[in-house]
Amino acid sequence: MAVRFTDQAPRTLHYTQAYNDSNSDWEKLDPELDMKISEQTVEELAEIFRTPLTGTYNWDYQVQDDRIKKLYNLGKQLNWNADFDIDWKQEVRQLSEDEIAFVHPFHDYDEYLALSAQAQENFTKHMHTWTISQFLHGEQGALLVASQLISCAPTFNAKLYASSQAFDEARHVEVFNKYLDERAGLRYPVNNALKSLLDKILTDERWDLKFIGMQIVIEGLALSAFQAIKAITPDPSLSDLLGLVIRDESRHVTFGVNYLEEFIKTLTEEEKNERAMFAYEACLISRERLVPTDVFEYWGWNQDMARELFLKGNVFADFRKLLFTRVVPNLKRIGLLTPEARLKFEEMDILQYENMANDGDIDWADLSRPLDIKGSPEASSG
Ligand SMILES: [Fe+2]
Numbered sequence: 038m039a040v041r042f043t044d045q046a047p048r049t050l051h052y053t054q055a056y057n058d059s060n061s062d063w064e065k066l067d068p069e070l071d072m073k074i075s076e077q078t079v080e081e082l083a084e085i086f087r088t089p090l091t092g093t094y095n096w097d098y099q100v101q102d103d104r105i106k107k108l109y110n111l112g113k114q115l116n117w118n119a120d121f122d123i124d125w126k127q128e129v130r131q132l133s134e135d136e137i138a139f140v141h142p143f144h145d146y147d148e149y150l151a152l153s154a155q156a157q158e159n160f161t162k163h164m165h166t167w168t169i170s171q172f173l174h175g176e177q178g179a180l181l182v183a184s185q186l187i188s189c190a191p192t193f194n195a196k197l198y199a200s201s202q203a204f205d206e207a208r209h210v211e212v213f214n215k216y217l218d219e220r221a222g223l224r225y226p227v228n229n230a231l232k233s234l235l236d237k238i239l240t241d242e243r244w245d246l247k248f249i250g251m252q253i254v255i256e257g258l259a260l261s262a263f264q265a266i267k268a269i270t271p272d273p274s275l276s277d278l279l280g281l282v283i284r285d286e287s288r289h290v291t292f293g294v295n296y297l298e299e300f301i302k303t304l305t306e307e308e309k310n311e312r313a314m315f316a317y318e319a320c321l322i323s324r325e326r327l328v329p330t331d332v333f334e335y336w337g338w339n340q341d342m343a344r345e346l347f348l349k350g351n352v353f354a355d356f357r358k359l360l361f362t363r364v365v366p367n368l369k370r371i372g373l374l375t376p377e378a379r380l381k382f383e384e385m386d387i388l389q390y391e392n393m394a395n396d397g398d399i400d401w402a403d404l405s406r407p408l409d410i411k412g413s414p415e416a417s418s419g
């Protein structure tokens with residue numbers, strides 16, 4: 038096992054055979070892009086982070102008959118397996134011109150129009166794989182944070198629940214990685230804004246801050262993002278896998294809201310405001326992490342112009358709205374819309390979502406319904 042340790046995340050793109058296979062001719066890697074592709078190595082690349090984690094044992098093994106216990110039981114029941122429960126051979130539908138115009142923020146941008154038809158297709162693929170790559174990196178972050186929550190959550194039920202979440206996150210990392218390796222063939226490095234948020238959450242010593250950052254902001258955001266992509270993707274396999282991941286994430290966000298609601302009541306006003314401002318900072322970074330600057334850089338586009346165009350596009354505008362309609366009501370529910378935070382959220386133009394539905398009231402029927410599993414043809418015939 039050759040592990041190479043590094044002090045920062047790599048900036049190179051990772052290609053697999055599937056990228057070649059899904060393109061009809063070798064032009065897929067334009068000559069000028071080809072040069073930037075890194076040599077693939079068999080090494081494991083690991084980046085070190087240090088964390089002053091304060092852990093707890095729990096010695097009374099007190100099983101509270103509460104919502105957290107029920108969520109843990111659902112976690113045990115609703116497992117799925119990426120190898121068998123998803124049909125990976127489904128055909129990707131061709132998008133119509135109208136659909137492309139709707140989802141593609143660059144469809145009438147000069148730099149995009151100047152590309153050959155093949156290169157345009159590749160650019161679109163890069164935008165898509167960038168998005169899914171950030172899902173993958175976010176899921177790894179969730180896996181690492183969930184593992185910390187097992188140690189530092191102070192109650193017995195929460196430790197058990199966090200362990201079921203850690204296994205969910207492992208399956209999410211697995212399934213997005215499989216999609217990128219076997220279907221897309223391309224993986225982008227982690228976006229700087231997402232990485233800085235993960236660094237902050239993983240290296241902070243306060244367990245409740247990890248909960249707020251991960252369960253409320255990152256997962257609330259991820260849930261909306263998964264739903265948005267599921268609604269527009271022409272790939273039925275991606276749609277199916279997102280459906281399964283969304284089921285798990287709904288449980289995670291519900292857990293976060295229910296657990297934090299009780300805990301935050303015990304804090305002083307000053308402590309609450311400190312948490313609220315952390316949540317605000319996390320939202321600000323989260324908005325930034327949606328812009329695919331790495332793709333612009335890779336294709337040699339003018340960063341500022343491409344960014345502006347992207348922010349104005351239909352999908353991003355809808356997406357941003359969706360994103361915060363999940364996070365802001367949950368922050369209100371757990372008691373973190375302090376006066377100072379309200380002003381900040383108003384500046385961000387997202388305070389108006391505060392009274393929308395939150396995840397504190399559990400829809401048990403929805404969380405408990407059986408999984409919608411299609412399965413691979415091989416698995417069902419064998
Ligand atoms: Fe996840």
Ligand SMILES: [Fe+2]
Binds near residue numbers: 179285286289
């Ligand atoms: Fe999660």
